[in-house]
Amino acid sequence: MIHLKKNLFQSFVGAGSKPAPKRLFALILFGLFALSQSAFALDIPPSPKQYVADYANVLSDATEAQLNQTLDRFEKSDSTQIVAAIFSSLEGESLEDFTIRLAEAWKIGQKGKDNGVLFTVFIQDRKMRIDTGYGSEEFLTDLRAAEIIRNVIAPEFQQGNIDQGVLNGVNAMIATLRGEFKNVKKSKGSTSGKLVNIVFFIFIFFFVIPFIRAMRGKTIGVRHSGSRRYGSGFSSSRSSGGFSSGGFSGGGGSFGGGGASGGW
Amino acid sequence: MKKGLIALLAVVGIIGILVISIIGRYNGLVDLEENVNEKWAQVENVYQRRLDLIPNLVNTVKGYASHEKETLEAVVKARASASQITPEGLGNVLNNPQAFEKFQAAQSGLSSALSRLMVVVERYPELKANQNFLNLQSQLEGTENRIAVERMRFNESVREFNSTVRKFPTVMIAGLFGFQKKNLFEASEGAEKAPEVKF
Numbered sequence: 001m002i003h004l005k006k007n008l009f010q011s012f013v014g015a016g017s018k019p020a021p022k023r024l025f026a027l028i029l030f031g032l033f034a035l036s037q038s039a040f041a042l043d044i045p046p047s048p049k050q051y052v053a054d055y056a057n058v059l060s061d062a063t064e065a066q067l068n069q070t071l072d073r074f075e076k077s078d079s080t081q082i083v084a085a086i087f088s089s090l091e092g093e094s095l096e097d098f099t100i101r102l103a104e105a106w107k108i109g110q111k112g113k114d115n116g117v118l119f120t121v122f123i124q125d126r127k128m129r130i131d132t133g134y135g136s137e138e139f140l141t142d143l144r145a146a147e148i149i150r151n152v153i154a155p156e157f158q159q160g161n162i163d164q165g166v167l168n169g170v171n172a173m174i175a176t177l178r179g180e181f182k183n184v185k186k187s188k189g190s191t192s193g194k195l196v197n198i199v200f201f202i203f204i205f206f207f208v209i210p211f212i213r214a215m216r217g218k219t220i221g222v223r224h225s226g227s228r229r230y231g232s233g234f235s236s237s238r239s240s241g242g243f244s245s246g247g248f249s250g251g252g253g254s255f256g257g258g259g260a261s262g263g264w
Numbered sequence: 265m266k267k268g269l270i271a272l273l274a275v276v277g278i279i280g281i282l283v284i285s286i287i288g289r290y291n292g293l294v295d296l297e298e299n300v301n302e303k304w305a306q307v308e309n310v311y312q313r314r315l316d317l318i319p320n321l322v323n324t325v326k327g328y329a330s331h332e333k334e335t336l337e338a339v340v341k342a343r344a345s346a347s348q349i350t351p352e353g354l355g356n357v358l359n360n361p362q363a364f365e366k367f368q369a370a371q372s373g374l375s376s377a378l379s380r381l382m383v384v385v386e387r388y389p390e391l392k393a394n395q396n397f398l399n400l401q402s403q404l405e406g407t408e409n410r411i412a413v414e415r416m417r418f419n420e421s422v423r424e425f426n427s428t429v430r431k432f433p434t435v436m437i438a439g440l441f442g443f444q445k446k447n448l449f450e451a452s453e454g455a456e457k458a459p460e461v462k463f
Binding site for chain 2: 150
């Protein structure tokens with residue numbers, strides 16, 4: 001994005017621009033960069049492909065695979081989406097503010113049911129949070145979320161057992177939410193109906209999404225110029241997943257700030 | 265004859281376009297205002313949730329910290345005045361800047377009374393170990409966070425509404441049909457942040 005802007009600027013100034021405006025431009029650029037850095041120190045990573053997104057690389061491959069499998073099965077049976085994201089640091093962001101933006105961006109939970117749960121851990125800050133969607137907060141209450149953090153996860157984390165803490169925590173959340181939502185099987189439509197769906201999806205994927213991306217890139221792209229990239233984290237979590245079925249894809253759930261925060 | 269017809273058609277066409285554009289802008293304003301109302305309902309919801317939590321909290325704290333009468337009374341008083349403001353009605357508060365100010369003042373008064381209580385509580389280790397208190401504390405924290413989120417969303421919806429209302433030519437339609445600029449929550453000290461509750 002920066003390069004693009006630079007080219008744009010150069011075309012404005014003309015090819016034979018003198019060094020002085022260039023330096024000025026560099027200064028402005030630096031200012032913009034610094035601004036975007038201070039405002040969004042930790043950028044929202046793109047939506048993960050699995051239920052566990054371990055950006056800090058603290059979970060063992062076995063744990064990650066197990067969690068992904070458990071959460072995939074849980075979504076298939078109950079439609080509730082639980083996503084666990086582990087970051088190395090908040091990088092100065094406020095915990096609650098960051099996690100709700102993350103939950104909304106990843107659209108965890110089904111649209112209408114809002115039955116998403118986001119579990120975030122920030123290793124260096126020794127902070128964690130459970131965010132509950134509008135629908136799931138009725139069942140996984142703030143109180144229950146706080147209890148899970150306090151009594152289930154924090155004791156394991158205190159002993160350095162990140163793997164066990166995350167596993168136990170996720171299992172406790174599942175136990176609390178189990179049976180509260182049913183995965184309503186879509187009524188089997190006629191084959192022609194399915195065909196329409198497929199055509200519709202193809203349309204969305206090849207036309208609408210690229211269009212939206214292009215539009216977004218134009219309007220708010222600059223803001224993310226100084227952000228970190230998360231590409232490598234995704235490929236690692238995908239390779240360690242080791243199962244082909246399922247995977248996470250946000251259902252459009254909405255969050256209203258419910259849940260609990262804690263530390264260890 | 266022919267020229268007259270063309271002129272007539274042109275005038276009718278222009279009026280038609282104008283009417284369609286007015287209808288479109290008017291409906292757009294209605295949608296935006298509905299969105300603001302929806303967000304406001306959520307704000308009221310989460311504030312009500314806080315009001316509901318307080319009696320229990322006060323009772324629990326009373327049992328352990330009976331000599332903090334002043335702080336406790338301040339919370340009870342602030343709660344009383346905040347609950348008096350709420351039933352004024354949705355449209356009323358939104359379209360009346362004074363009522364909105366009052367609402368905001370009452371709620372932030374309650375916020376600061378609560379945060380003072382939470383500071384005082386630090387002096388009572390037995391209270392902080394009490395399961396009931398811990399439960400109420402997590403519920404209060406969750407509610408304060410919800411308040412922050414819903415206020416932010418309300419402000420976003422109002423900003424969108426206000427900027428549309430003030431833009432030309434929508435401003436004329438807004439004036440014609442009585443759409444007014446709405447108040448935002450100010451990022452005030454008290455209510456924006458959850459009371460600092462440390463374990």
